[in-house]
Amino acid sequence: MIMQKLQESIGKLNNPFVVGLDTKIDYLPHGVSSVVEFNSGIIDSIYDVVAAVKIQIAMYEERGVEGIEEFYRTAEYAKGRGLMVIADVKRADIGDTAVSYSKAYLSRDCIDFITLNPYLGYDSLAPFFEDSERYDKGVFILVKTSNKSSGDIQNLIVEGRPLYEVVADKVAGWGAVHMDGGYSRIGGVAGATYPDELKRIRGIMRYNYLLIPGYGAQGGTAEDIARALDGDINGILINSSRKVLLAYRKSNKDYREAARNKVLRMKEELRDAFNDRVQ
Numbered sequence: 001m002i003m004q005k006l007q008e009s010i011g012k013l014n015n016p017f018v019v020g021l022d023t024k025i026d027y028l029p030h031g032v033s034s035v036v037e038f039n040s041g042i043i044d045s046i047y048d049v050v051a052a053v054k055i056q057i058a059m060y061e062e063r064g065v066e067g068i069e070e071f072y073r074t075a076e077y078a079k080g081r082g083l084m085v086i087a088d089v090k091r092a093d094i095g096d097t098a099v100s101y102s103k104a105y106l107s108r109d110c111i112d113f114i115t116l117n118p119y120l121g122y123d124s125l126a127p128f129f130e131d132s133e134r135y136d137k138g139v140f141i142l143v144k145t146s147n148k149s150s151g152d153i154q155n156l157i158v159e160g161r162p163l164y165e166v167v168a169d170k171v172a173g174w175g176a177v178h179m180d181g182g183y184s185r186i187g188g189v190a191g192a193t194y195p196d197e198l199k200r201i202r203g204i205m206r207y208n209y210l211l212i213p214g215y216g217a218q219g220g221t222a223e224d225i226a227r228a229l230d231g232d233i234n235g236i237l238i239n240s241s242r243k244v245l246l247a248y249r250k251s252n253k254d255y256r257e258a259a260r261n262k263v264l265r266m267k268e269e270l271r272d273a274f275n276d277r278v279q
C-alpha cells in the first residue's frame with residue numbers, strides 16, 4: 001500500500017528528499033537535445049538516493065502537446081527506475097469536474113501522488129479521496145504555501161485562528177478516514193520558508209505526510225525545517241527543484257554528476273540539522 005511503500009523507501013534510503021523535475025527548456029545544457037533526455041539523465045543519477053520525484057506540470061503545459069507527452073514520458077521513466085512520482089498539478093473543482101481531474105491523474109500507473117488546492121471545499125476533493133482508495137494513491141493538499149504573498153489569504157484570521165490552521169484541521173479530519181498503516185493517504189503541503197507555521201501545522205497534522213517545498217532556491221534551510229519539526233524527520237518529504245536541476249551551472253561537472261552531488265550534499269545537510277535537533 002502506497003503510504004507504507006513511501007515510508008519504507010524513505011527509511012531504507014535514510015532520505016526524505018524529493019527531486020523536483022521542473023525542467024524548463026532553457027535549463028538544458030549544451031549537447032542535451034530534449035527535456036526527456038535531460039530528465040532521464042537526472043533520474044539515472046539520483047534514482048538510488050531518493051524515494052521520489054515531483055514533476056511540476058506547468059513547465060510541461062507551457063509547451064503544449066509536446067510538453068504534456070514529455071511530462072508522462074518523464075513520469076514513466078521515473079517509475080521504471082523504481083521512483084515514486086508526485087504529479088504537482090494543484091487541482092480541484094466542482095465535484096463533477098473533479099471526478100474527471102481525478103481520473104486523469106490518479107487512474108494512471110505512472111503517478112502515485114498529486115497535489116490539490118483546498119479552496120473549493122470538501123466536495124471538490126472527495127472524488128480524489130475516493131480514487132486514492134480505488135487506485136491506491138495519495139494526495140497532498142496545500143495548507144501553507146511557500147510564496148511571499150501566501151499570507152494574503154492563508155494567514156487571515158478566521159474564527160480566531162489563521163486560515164492555514166483551519167485548513168490543517170480540515171485536512172487532518174478528512175485524512176483520518178483514509179489511513180494506510182500509520183499515515184493517511186491525504187497529506188499536506190507546507191513551505192520551508194515559514195518555519196513557525198510549519199511547526200503549528202505539524203502539531204495539528206500528526207498522521208499526515210507533509211510535503212515541504214521551498215528548500216534551496218526559495219531560501220528555506222535544513223535548519224529551519226529541523227527547528228520547526230523539533231528534530232523529528234518522520235512523515236515528511238522535502239522538495240528542491242532548481243537547486244538540483246541547475247547545479248551544473250555552479251560547477252565544472254556534467255549536469256548528472258552535479259545533480260547527484262547536490263542531492264547528496266542536501267541529504268547530509270538535512271541529517272546534520274535534524275541530528276542536532278533530536279530531543
Ligand SMILES: O=C(O)c1cc(=O)[nH]c(=O)n1[C@@H]1O[C@H](COP(=O)(O)O)[C@@H](O)[C@H]1O
Pocket residue numbers: 020022056088115144145146147189190191213214215216217218239240241242243
Ligand atoms: O505544491 C508544491 O509543490 C509547491 C507548494 C508551495 O507552497 N511552494 C512551492 O514552491 N511548490 C512547488 O515546489 C517547487 C519548488 O521549486 P524550487 O523553488 O525550484 O525548489 C515548484 O514546483 C513549486 O511549484
